[in-house]
Amino acid sequence: MKNFEYVRPATIPEAIAAAAQPGAAYLAAGTNLLDLMKGGVARPERLVDVTHLPELDRIERLPGGALRIGALVRNADLAHDRAFAAAYPAVAEALLSGASAQLRNAATVAGNLLQKTRCGYFYDIASACNRREPGAGCDAREGENRQHAVLGWSEACIATHPSDFCVPLVALDAVVEIEGRAGRREVPVEALHRLPGDAPAHENTLEPGDLIVALRLPAEAARFAAHARYLKVRERTSYAFAVVSAAAAIDIAGNTVRAARLALGGVAAKPWRARQAEALLVGVTPDAATFRAVAEAALAEARPSGDNAFKIELARRLVVRALTLAAAGTPARLPALPASPFASQPGALPHA
Amino acid sequence: MSFSISLAVNGVARNVELDDPRVTLLDLLRERLDLPGTKKGCDRGQCGACTILVDGRRINACLALAVSHDGAAITTIEGLAHGDELHPVQAAFIAHDGFQCGFCTPGQIMSAVGLIGEGQAGDDPERIREGMSGNLCRCAAYAGITEAVLEAQRRLAAPEREKAA
Structure with a gap:
């Protein structure tokens, strides 16, 4: 790890002045930043430790x-x-x-x-990465890219x-x-x-x-509290980043949707709000056909950036499942495996 | 540039002069405070071998800068037992074969102590497995680890149940 100057400001104005200098970075817990610094991916010259600033933990x-x-x-x-x-x-x-x-x-x-992207080529300083080093190129484009973006990506970067x-x-x-x-x-x-x-x-x-x-x-946003879920497909049961994830929230009166919210994770370089798809839910009675139409709309502009076409259909199906579970109601207690789309018992409904 | 920090480590006040801001809590414990029980596995926050309690909360010591933790109270595996009397989690790991090679064990035990203190998992094996997913075991002693945490949870929760009754 490259050495750095450590600064611990006492006030927010002091912190801003110290961090506005070129090469400075804020340090909070450091769970992502220290990892990046150990790998030489981030090389700040000064760390401005904000963890001792008052009143930011309320x-x-x-x-x-x-x-x-x-x-x-x-x-x-x-x-x-x-x-x-x-x-x-x-x-x-x-x-x-x-x-x-x-x-x-x-x-x-x-x-x-x-937090930074988990693209392996961003983390590997021997690889070309436009995100880490502008103009260097993108080794992910022709590399191992089955986890990469299907929405909003460019030739310069396909990270999520x-x-x-x-x-x-x-x-x-x-x-x-x-x-x-x-x-x-x-x-x-x-x-x-x-x-x-x-x-x-x-x-x-x-x-x-x-x-x-x-x-x-x-x-x-609390109007959705009774019908809100987040689902996440991972490549292992726990402690893994999302291949694809979806947040679904519905406000239902009687059998009719008054308002709905939908967003996707793991599909783009930013969390992806699906506004046009949400609009299809308003005023309708939620059912499987509607959810599938919403999912089609949410992924209408998706295209593979490499070996990841499967993520588009996976995302559609996850949207349907997230909406289905949200409509069924927020569980009184969070499932043992939060956000898992799979049932814990064979044959059971997936955390419905 | 040197930094002076104060820590309480296993109940003992320690004043430490740091000549380098890059020192993590893990390296401080192992290399400067003669407490090598906390293990360095991946050193990148992926394996959990370095789990310690900071102000009663389990964290990865490899991803914590020592200089940023001025004033913290730290508990390591060396601080759990009372003399020859093992902590209930330590005893349960032995009783249930919660390890094979033992390298991940200090981190597993500290994580289990933290998990039980958090009070979210109770005696539900599925919630315990999920709550312990930040601790990898290459010998795959997971079945024994889950049993050990279950037993320790029941033992540690028992006095509270009696009080409630």
């Missing part, structure tokens, strides 16, 4: 009902917060389906949002965003509060991450020095 209900979650709240603490999990159960399920218990105990809310947490967040219109050199601003999580285009290294809309200080979930 969960508070705002007037009007929105929940404001401090950037340093640990993933596990958020998932197990009763008020949060009751209002936004699909987000809690997504959090608990990610990484391991040890990592969830350490990793922070903002760190999860800003690995976060589970972000998928229901974009479905529920979550917002991040950012402090920067020009003051405070708010950005929807959906607008935080960028598609690669011809500049994949430009991963998000943050400017030098920008610090995410909080995440906000709108009160309105």
Whole structure:
């Protein structure tokens, strides 16, 4: 690991000033950053440790009902917060389906949002990667790419965003509060991450020095609490990134859908909100045929970036299953295997 | 540049002078505090061999910078037993053959102590397996590990049940 200057600011303005310098990076838990630094993928000259900043580890209900979650709240603490999990159960399920218990105990809310792609060529510094080194090329295009993107990719980059947490967040219109050199601003999580285009290294809309200080979930998104699921297909039962994932949330009155939200993970360089597909659900009685039509619409623009055409049909089927389980109702207690699309007992319904 | 940090390690106050900010909690414990019970497996947060408790929570010591944990209370495998009396999780691992080669065992045991403390899994084997998925065992002693955690969970939860009754 390349050596670095360690800075521990006492206030947010001090942190922003220290991190606005070229070569600086924020350090929170470090569960992703230290891994990248050990592999030589990230080589910051200065680490600005924000873990000792005050007041960034709180969960508070705002007037009007929105929940404001401090950037340093640990993933596990958020998932197990009763008020949060009751209002936004699909987000809690997504959090608990990610990484391991040890990592969830350490990793922070903002760190999860800003984690890097898990593309193997990004991690392998002997490989060409436009995301790590602009202009170098992309070895994933002709390499092992069955896990790569099927939506929003470019010739320059076919990597995916690995976060589970972000998928229901974009479905529920979550917002991040950012402090920067020009003051405070708010950005929807959906607008935080960028598609690669011809500049994949430009991963998000943050400017030098920008610090995410909080995440906000709108009160309105709690309307889906009774019918919300996050499902994730993995290549092993637990402790694996998503091949494909889906967050589905439905507001049903009688037999009619009043509103619906749908987002996909593991398919693009950002968490993928499927707005046109959602619209097909409004005003209809939910049934299998409708769900299949929604799934077709959600993946209408998908195309393989390599040996991964299977992900498109897999994503369609996962959308159908997520909508089916969401319509059946949020379980009173999260399943033993959060987000698993499979039943734990032979012959049983998959966590319905 | 040097950094002075204070830690409580297995109940003992330790003041540490760090001459390098790159030192992880794992390397600090093993190489500077003479506590090699915490194992270095992958060193990348993938295997769980380095699991310790920091302020009562299980984390991967390989992905934690020591300098950032100034003021933390740390428990390692060396801090579990009371003299010759094993911690209930240690005793249960022996009783249920929860290991073969033993390399992952300190991490497994610390993770199990953390899991039981979290109180989310109860005595549901499926929830225990899921809660322990961050600890890999190349000897595949998983069946024994699950049995050991189940027994330790029941033993440690028993006094609370009696209190409730």
